[in-house]
Amino acid sequence: MYLDVIVHRFPSRILLECCSSNGVSPYCASKMCDVRTIPNALETIAISTSCRTEWSKVSPCLADGRNHTDCCIKKGVQHDCLKICGGVAEPLTMHSLLCLNLDIAAIYQCLRQGYDTRPSPPQNVTVTTVTESSAEVEWTEPAVNAHLVVSYSLFLRKDDRSPNVIEVHNVTSPHTEYGLIPDTEYTVYLQSHGTTGDSLMSTAQIFFTHPLVPSFCPHGEPLYDPNGHRYYCGAGIRDCPPNYDCVVAGTSETDTFCCSKPLKINLAKDCCQQRGVPANCLSMCSNSTPLSLECSEYGDIWVQCTSEGHDHTRCCAESGIPDECISACRHPFTLERGCIEYTPLLSKCYSWLATNLPSAVANLEVTSRNSSSVIFSWDIPLQRPSDVYQVTLEKSTSVFRQINVTTNSARIDDLQPSTNYTAFVTGFNKFGSSPPSFKISFETLPDNEQNDRPVPPFGLHIVWNHGRRINITWNWSSVRYNGQRITDPVTYTVNYVSTGNASVWNSVKTQNMWYVMENLTMNSLYEVYVYVSDGNLQSRSSSVVTVLAAPDEYSLPEPQITITPANANRTYRVNEQIAVKCTVHSDRVLNLDLLIGKTLIHSEPSKMTVETFLNVAENNNLITCTVMDTDGRQNRAQMHIFVQFGPIVNMVTEQIYAYDDLSAEIQCIVQGYPEPMLEWHYRKSPNTIRTERLNDPVLVKTTALNQYVHTLLIKNVTGRNGIYSCKAIGADGTEITKSAELNIAKAALPLTPRFILQCCVEAKISEKCLRVCSVNPEIDGDCSAFSEDLLRCANDGRDHRTCCMRTRIPSDCLSMCSGNKVSNNALCSIFASRAVACMIRGHERAPSPPTLLRYENVSPDSVK
Template sequence: REYFQEGTGILPGPTSELHASYVTDSSVTLIWQGPTEGANATDYVVHYKKVDKTSIAENIIKLDNQANTTDTTITLRDLEPHALYKIFVVSRNEHGTSLPSSILLINITKTDLGETGMSAVTSPPHTLAVSERSAQFVTITWQPPEFSHPDEQMVYRIFYKEGNSQSYRAADTSVTSHTLEQLNPNTQYIIYVTAISKKGQSLPSETLIAWTDPAYPAFVEPPSVHPVNLLVEGSSMTILCIAMGIPMPTISLYISGRLVRQDVTRHMVTVIYNVSRDMNHISCYADNGYGTPMEARKRVDIKYKPHLTANGISMAAHGDTITLECLVEANPEPQMLFWRDFAMRIPVIQSPKYSVDMARSKDEEEKWVMRLTIKSVTDAEEGDYFCHAENAYGNETKPVSVRLRNVAPVNNITQCCIEQNVSSSCMDACSFYLDIDSVIDKPECLPDFDKFMKCGSDGSDHRGCCAQSGVERNCLDWCKGDAIDPSTSKSCLAKFTKKIISCFRDGRDRLPGPPQNVRVERVDDHTVMVRWDPPLKNPHTVEMYRVFWRQDKPKGSPMKNDVKTNNFKITGLKPGVPYECVVKAGNTRGTSTLTDPIRFTTDEKYITSAASMEEEHSQFGMAFGMVLTIAFVVAMIAAGVWYVRTRSLLGHKSTGGVAFENPSYLREVNMDNIQPSDANTSSGLHNTSWKQEQLHVPASTEVAPSIYEELKLGQDGAGFKRLKP
C-alpha cells in the first residue's frame, strides 16, 4: 500500500486513444492522447516489435524497439513490409513511466484506414482456471487484461465447445468468472475468453480444457423423523431427507401423498407443525435427471385421542330390529361402550334385547365399528344412546338416537286372515306382525300357510330379499303372497319360513303396495290413457311405476313401460281387439304385486275390471257346467282320475281374473333396465319376462348375477343384478 501511495500525484497517467492514422508498406503513423490525470508527462516512449503466431500472445512490458517523442504523434519508419507489429505507448517524466496503453496490432501493408484509423485494443484476459465443476456445470475464472486503460469499460466473452464439436457457443459477463451450465456429464470442453471494449475485441486468451464430472443416479435414504418414540397429534415433528447423486438431486418431501416441500440439495430439514393423524406416511423422493428416481418411505406412529362418527337418528317401526353404528378412529386402541344415559353413565350390556359388538375395521388398523343392535323395538327402547370411546390421550362421546314412526298400519293382518278363511285354531298367527312361531308346530295349520303368506306380503313383492337370503326357487312364490306347490310346502315351511317372515318385516316400510283404482280412458281408435292412484302402503317410497299390456284374445306378447307419473298413454293399438293391462309400483329395493287386470278395447267404451271378468267367467262356467251335467255320470271316474293327476302335476293356483302369471308378468322379482321416456308413450318393449334388477340404477354400479344365482333361481325368474356394496 505504501508503494502505491508514494507514486500518487507524481507518476504520469497512461495515454489513451492510441490508433494508427496512416500506414504504408514500410511505415505507420500513430496518434494518441496524453494523460488526463497525474503529473504532466515530459515525453512518450513508443514500444514496437515484429510478432508472429507464437509471440503474438506474449505480454511483456518492454518490447525490442523503442522510439521517444515529446509530441502525441509519431511515424515509425523502416518497418518490414507485410509484417505484423505490436505497438503500445507509455508516458514518462523524471519520476518514472505510466502504465502501458492499449495494444495496437497492425500489418505493415499500405491500406486506407479511413478517417478514424485503426484503434488499439486491450490485451487478452489470461490465467484461465476451473474453480468448481459438476456433472452439468463448470465455473471458470481468469485475470483481467494486463494492457488496458484503467477507465476502460469491458465485457468478457467466453467461448466454449465440446471437444468433438465444430462450433463454439458464447456467453458474456462483466466479471472475471462465469459458470457454464447445462453441460453434459463426463465430457471434455474447450474454453477461451476475450475482452471487448468500445474500441474492439481483444485477442483470445489461452485455451483451457475442462472436464465435467460423471453422472451418478440419485440415491435417497429413508426419512428421519424426530421425535422418534412419542409423536402426538397436535405437536410438531422434524423430518430429515438425505440424498446423494451427481449432479445434485432435487429432493421432494411428501406427507400422505401431498407435496410439502421441494429443493435442490443433499440435506433437507423440514419442521411440520400441528401434526394431524393423517400425516402418518412420509416419503422422501430424489431425482437428478439421470437413472431412475428414488423414493424412500416411512410410516410414523401418531398417537391421538378417539374421533367418533355417528349415524345420527335412526327411524324404526314397532317390532323392528335396528342397528346403531359409530365409527371410531383412535391410536392406541380405545375402550368403547354404549351409554343409555349420558349423565348417569349407564352402560348398555349384552342381553336378549341388546346385542353389542365392537369390531376392528377390515380396511384400516386404527378404525373400529361400534354396533348396538336392538331387537323388537318398543316404546321403551326409543330415545338417545351414546357412543363413548377413550384412551390415554383423550375421549369423545357422540349421540345416536332411535325414533319410532307413528304410521298407521295399512294392512290389518287379522282382518286379512278372516277374509282368507283361516281356521280358528290357527288365528293365533294373525297378530299385527304375523306371529308364525305360534302355529309353526301345528300340523293342522299347514294348509293355511299360503293364506298367511298372502296376508304377510301385504301387497309387496319380497322375492328380491328372499333370493338374497337363500330361499329356494320353488318357495319364492310365498315371498309375493302366492300359493306354492303343496308337495313342497313342508320343505319350504321347515327351511325358509323364518327368512321369508324376516323379509316381510324388512320390506314392510320400504316396499310400496300395488297401485289403486286402475282405470282406462279411450283417446281414439289406437290410443288409450291408463290412470291409477298411488298405493295405500308406503306411497312415499314409490320411485317408478311399470305398466304391462297385451292382447287378450288370443293372448299376445306382453309389452311394458316405466313411468314416474300416475298415468301412461298406450299407442299403436288395434280397433276391436281386446287388451289387458296391469300396473305395479317399485323402487330400488323391490316392487309391489301386480294390480288386478283391467280389460278394454278402443273401438268403443268397453272397459272391464277384473271383477267384471270374474262374473263373465262365472256365467260361462255355469253354461258349460250344464252341458257337462249330461255326461257327468258316464265320465265321473275318468274325470276324477284326470283331475287328481292334473292337480298333482301342476299344483294348486288361485283363480280369478286374467292369468297374468303365465307366461310372463309375474316371473320378475324387481324392476328391470329402467329407462323411462320423457313422454308417457309406449316404448314397444316385447319382453316376456322380468329379471330382478334394481330400479333406475346406472349400469356402471351393477353386478351381473353369479352362476350360482342363475342355477338356483333361474335366468328368467330371480337371476337378478345386485347393487355393488
C-alpha cells in the first residue's frame, strides 16, 4: 500500500527563526532547518562538509523541545547522529559523515512525526517559596501539544558539581519538595511525558535554601525584611508591627528583633481540665510553663496536652535533653519520673513549635467515589492553617500515592476497582508539618457496576463530640446504581467499634441520616461506617471514619445546609434556580454567615437562619455556612454542588494522516459533567449518508477536571480512508458530533514474491537475474540490463526508501524504491536488484489479505 503520509503543524517558520537567532549561516539554514524537504545527494554532501560545524546550533532548533531519540534508534540511525534527534547542542565529529549521508532522511522523518505526537517542555518554571528545607516549584503546561501530556517529572540537583539527581515523577503544579539541605544551591528543571514520547528538559532554575538560624524568640520566628534580613527594632527608634514584640536576642541591647506575640487561647489548659487535672495544677498547663514537682503525677497529661502531638525530637536533642527523656518529645508522649528537671527545656520546645507549626486538619471525609477515583474534603483549622496539604493514600500497609494541594479538597484518579484504601492528610508550612489527621478508609466501587443495589452513603462526618457522646451524620442519594430512584423508606445501619477491642462491634439501625453514639470510653479511638438498605438489597459501606472520644475544642453545633430542589448527587444545570438555606439549632443566640462563591450573606439578629436563591454557575459550586459566638469561636459546614454542562466536543485536528507503519490515531477532546458517553462512527465520504459504528480500541485519558481525551486506535488503515465522527452524548441526551478526515492515497494490493517471480519470467529476465525475484532474493550479480522490468514487477505501491537507504542506495536513486522514476537511469540501474530485495522483504510486514471467504443466503435480497 502506498500512503500519502503528510505531517501537519510543521513549525517551519519557528525553526528558521531559531536557526537565525542561533547564528546559523543563511546557506546552511536553507539546507538544514526545513525538515519538510529531505536533502538530496548534493545537499547531504554540503551538510556533511561545509555545514557540519553548525549542528551544535541547529540541533536544539530541530528538536523543538521534544526528544526524538527513541524514534531514531528504531529507524537505525547511527550513534554519532543521535545528538540531532535529542537536540544536543554539541558539534558533530568527522566520524559523523557516514551517518549524515545515510540517516538524514530517517532523522527528519522522526522529527516530523515527533512534532505531532510529542509534547514540548513545561513553561515558566518558577521557584516561588523557599525555606531552610523545602522549595515550592510552579510551572505552566507546554506551549505545543499540551493535550498529549500524561505526566510531569521534576529533577533536582544539588549544586553544579553533584552527579546525583533527585527524580520525582507524576508531580503537579505547584509542587513542594521537602527534605532539602539548608544553605545549599539547587538546580531544578522539569520534563513532560506523553504516550508516544517525552519532551526535552525545561529551562533550569537555580535557587538557594535558607540558612538554618536558631530562633531567639520565645514565640514564633523573628520578622524578616523582604530582602531576607532580620527586622531590627528599638524603643523610640523603630517599632515592631502589630502582634509582634521587640525582644533582646543577645547580650547587647542593640541585638533586638521583632518576635510574634503568643496566642491568647490556652487550649492546653482546656485539655488538662478535661483530663481531670485539679485546679491547683491547671496554671502549669501551658506550653510555656514548666511542670512543678507538686504536680508531677500529672506529667503524662502535661506532656500530651502541651506538646499538641508534634514531634519535638530535633529541638529536644539540640537542647540537651537526655535519651531516657526523649519519650516526652515524640510518641508515646510520656514523662518519666526522673525527667521533671527537664520540663523547662521541654516547655521551650513546645512553645516554639506550638506557635509556628500548623494545626491538624479535622473532619476528613470522602465526598465522592467511583470505581477509579475518589474526592476528599476536610475542614481547615481556624488557628495556624497550613500553606499546603499532603494527602497520603495507603493500599494494604504501604503508601500508594501522595499529592499536594493548597485547597481543602483533593481528587485522586487511576485507582483500582473493588479495592480498600486508607487516607490521611498532613498540613505543611515553612516551619514544618502538622500532626496527621485521623485516617479514613474506603473501598472503591466495582468496575461498571450496574445493578439494583442502592448507592452507599457518603460524607460521613462528626457534628459534635462531647467525649462519651458523639453525634455523626452523613448524606445519601436516593438512587440505585442503575439510575432508578428509590421512593420507599430506607434503613441505615451504623456500625462502630473501639480499636482497642475490635471483636465487639456495635450495630444500630435508624431511619435518620444522623446518630448519637453514647456510653463511649473517653480518649479511645473508634471506627465508624454506615450502610443503607431498601428492605431487600443492602448498599456497600460508606467510608470508614476514625474518631477520638474526647471533647472537641469549640463545642459549637454544626450548621445544616439544605438545597431545594434536592437533585440526585447534588447535580444541577447551569442557570437552574435553587434555594439554599443554612440553619443552626442552639439554646443560645449564634450568628450565621452563608458564603456562596464570593457572595457573603449574614444572618439577621436573633435569627439563626440564612436563606437565599441563586442561579447555578460554575463559580458558585461551593457553599459554606459558618456559625459563630461572641467569643470568636466558630464551626462550619460545607457542601459542594455539581454543575451539569456539556458535552463540548473538539477534534485535535480535522485532517489525519497515517503513520508509516499503516496505523493512525484520531483524537477527540470531550468536556462535560457528568462524563459524557462517546461513540465513534465512520462514513466513506462527506456525501455518504449511511454511517457505521466502530469497535476499534479507544484509549481514554482524563486531562483536566471534567475533560477527557478519547483516542481511536486504527492498527491498519488499509481501505479505511474517510470521515470519522466523534459523537458525545450528555446525561440529558444532548448529542454533539465533530468529525475528522483520514487521508490515504488510493491503495494497491501488495504483491506476493511468487507473483513477482512469475512477472519476471514473463518479462524474459535471464535465469541468473531471476534469483533477484525469488522469495529469498540474491543481489550479488549485475542485473542493470533488466532494471526497468525488475522494478515494474516488484513495485507494490508502498514506500521502501528506508530499507533502500540502509542498503546504501544513493539518495539520487531512492525514488525508484517508491515506484517513481529516477533522473539518472545509468547510475541507478545497478542498484535495481537491491531495491527489488527491499520491496520483497517489505512485503513481510504488510497485512495479509482475507482468506477462506464464505457466504450464505439469509433472505431473498441479502447474503451473509
